[in-house]
Amino acid sequence: MSGRYPDAVDVAIVGSGPTGSAYARILSEEAPGLTIAMVEVGPTVSEPAGAHVKNIVDADLRAAAQRSSEGPGVGEATLNSPRAVAQGGRRARPGTYLLPDGDFAASGDGLPMAAMSSNVGGMGAHWTAACPRPGASERIAFLDATGELDELLSEGERLLGVTTHAFDGAPFGDLLRSRLSAAVDAGRAPSARVQRMPLAVHRREDGRLVWSGSDVVMGDATRDNPEFTLFDETLATRVIVEDGHAVGIEVRDLRTGESHEVRARYVVVAADGLRTPQLLWASGIRPDALGRYLNDQSQVVFAARITGIDDVEVAEVPGTGGTLSESSGVSWVPFTDEMPFHGQIMQLDASPIPLADDDPVVPGSIVGLGLFCAKDLQRDDRLEFSEEATDSYGLPAIRVHYSLTERDRAVIERAKEEIVALGRAVGQTLDDKPFQLPLGASLHYQGTTRMGERDDGESVVSPTSEVWGVEGLYLGGNNVIPTSTACNPTLTSVALAVKGARAIASRAAIR
Known part of the structure; x- marks a missing residue:
């Protein structure tokens, strides 16, 4: 151990939302001997950790949990009434915070409502819990061709606890x-x-x-796994890459300000559609398609x-x-x-x-x-990361180029x-x-680290969600979805995370 954190683990997961939690769950079930460290930039706001805040019966405690999820945006006005919605303007949903003024629209129409959450459970502590399956052109053709997609979606439904009743x-x-x-x-x-x-x-x-949150996705298999540890209020500042392999993460303890390295055989980044590509950029991992094909609904x-x-x-x-x-x-x-x-x-x-x-x-x-x-996919709809300016966490500032x-x-x-x-x-x-x-109000940002059937410069990850050219680095989240969708994307993202986690479990068993 190096203070609060382990010196080394088998798998380091950045982000505690539904997809990061899906990685932890599948690995706990299929490779229970692996040591897993999950880091989350925000605090624990609900019990059990990652639970949906709507399950908090007391209205004041529920509002406090939402405020604690708003990171640098805490104290800003939110869309908390029909009057606030009708008045319009840039207001985040309770439990989220907006990109700074100006950064949401570097060019084009922008995403004025682009927002994030910082809390254990991520957006899974605040979402609508709608889990429709994608249909028609929303589906990922190369996974359909192998017959995998529906099985993966069924597994996603199991992890999320989906029902129509x-x-x-x-x-x-x-x-x-x-x-x-x-x-x-x-x-x-x-x-x-x-x-x-x-x-x-x-x-x-x-x-x-x-309501299901990340607590349901993790399940008892993860919570009872003695090799799994969740570290909240921990910022991942860099993925460590050596000789084309991801070998760990650099983190900052937000309680003390101290930095640590956690070595890992495999790294999973599931930090959301904005911050996952941001962390890769900050780590010097910059494939051509990183941040591109941004699409919202x-x-x-x-x-x-x-x-x-x-x-x-x-x-x-x-x-x-x-x-x-x-x-x-x-x-x-x-x-x-x-x-x-x-x-x-x-x-x-x-x-x-x-x-x-x-x-x-x-x-x-x-x-x-x-x-x-559904949005027309355009390569120039993208996130731009600054070489000089930083956000409130000290990572490269994000600016949005986005046009209808x-x-x-x-x-x-x-x-x-x-x-x-x-x-x-x-x-x-x-x-x-x-x-x-x-624009941006759906919070369903996709495509910024999109999956591809082959490494042709138009995708960031392989069909197993491993980053092209960086062995052992896997991604999770709506950002991995390569198609233009209109349906709520969480189920699809969890399904893709299942495939990625299985790939890690299989590789870990061989070594």
């Missing part, structure tokens, strides 16, 4: 989906029709619904009231006190290539964006509608028309016009 008892759910189906399903394949959203949610023995939102339900009997479910009610649940309008957006229709307390105040007469009758739009294409703008306008039609199908719309959230 969390809200089976929601009194308005079936009626809502029947109305949406009447407006959407004609001409669609069965898999692309309106359905329950697959959610990473489970019901406890006392009846209460609980433009988001159009609306709100509507489910009508004709005044006489629907709403049963009180024993033991479900907490932050989740059961009214209409979460419904899904899948992406298709013909309709290149993904829809989620959510009861208000399940939505990360407060779109309206609930109806005091018929609680739970108002739903939020959101359509996420004419096709992107046409898809957004089409989504606005479609979401109004969906709102009218639900019942009574609450607004005259839908609202397009500022």
Whole structure:
């Protein structure tokens, strides 16, 4: 040991979000003898470590956990009410913080809502828990060709605890989906029709619904693994590379300011779509595609009231006190290539964006509608890392070059028309016009360390998520996804992390 940290481990993991946790879980299950050190820049804000903050029943304690996740942005105004959303401007969601003014748009349209979280569990402590499978062109063709993708997605669902039955008892759910189906399903394949959203949610023995976070992904296999240790408030400042091999990480203890080297046979960086390429750049690992093909999902939102339900009997479910009610649940309008957006229709307390105040007469009758739009992939949509300026953690400052294409703008306008039609199908719309959230609001940043079938200069990692040209360095996160997607990307990212972790376990067993 070198103070707080080990001198050497088998695997060093940077980032404690769902994908970093998936690496830890698979390695704990398939290679239990490996020593694993996971480092996280933020503090532990929930119990167990990495748990979703929405599971914190006390509102003040929940708000405190969100503030503790906001890193250098703590104290800034957040989108915490429908009024704040309507006013617009640059405000982060609770639990996240924004890129500094100016850095979000070095050129083009930029990503004014580009945001991150700094806490154990990463964005997995704050996400919507929606886990749809990708469809049509969202899918990764070279993994489909080998027959791997669906098996990996199934394994991701296991780790995340995904179900479509969390809200089976929601009194308005079936009626809502029947109305949406009447407006959407004609001409669609069965898999692309309106359905329950697959959610990473489970019901406890006392009846209460609980959101999955990184704690669920880690599971008992990781927590009970004596060879696994999690170090919070620890900044990874460099991946150490020698002779083309990743051999460890340099970290700074944010409690003391002291720096340490942790040697490792394998290094995994799963720090999010902005900070993973940032750390590689800071480490002198700079392949041509690093930071490029950045893509986000433009988001159009609306709100509507489910009508004709005044006489629907709403049963009180024993033991479900907490932050989740059961009214209409979460419904899904899948992406298709013909309709290149993904829809989620959510009861208000399940939505990360407060779109309206609930109806005091018929609680739970108002739903939020959101359509996420797939982006045209462009090589010049990219992150730029400064050789001179640094961010609040002392790493190279990030600046964003990002532009919508004419096709992107046409898809957004089409989504606005479609979401109004969906709102009218639900019942009574609450607004005259839908609202397009500022770019970056989805928090689904992808492509910045994209996977490729071969090392052709247009990707950063191989199909096992190992960085081209740097043996033993693996990446995780939405940034690895190489396709343009509209669906929530976490399930796909966890599935890719499973493949990467299996590759490490297999290699470690041979040596």
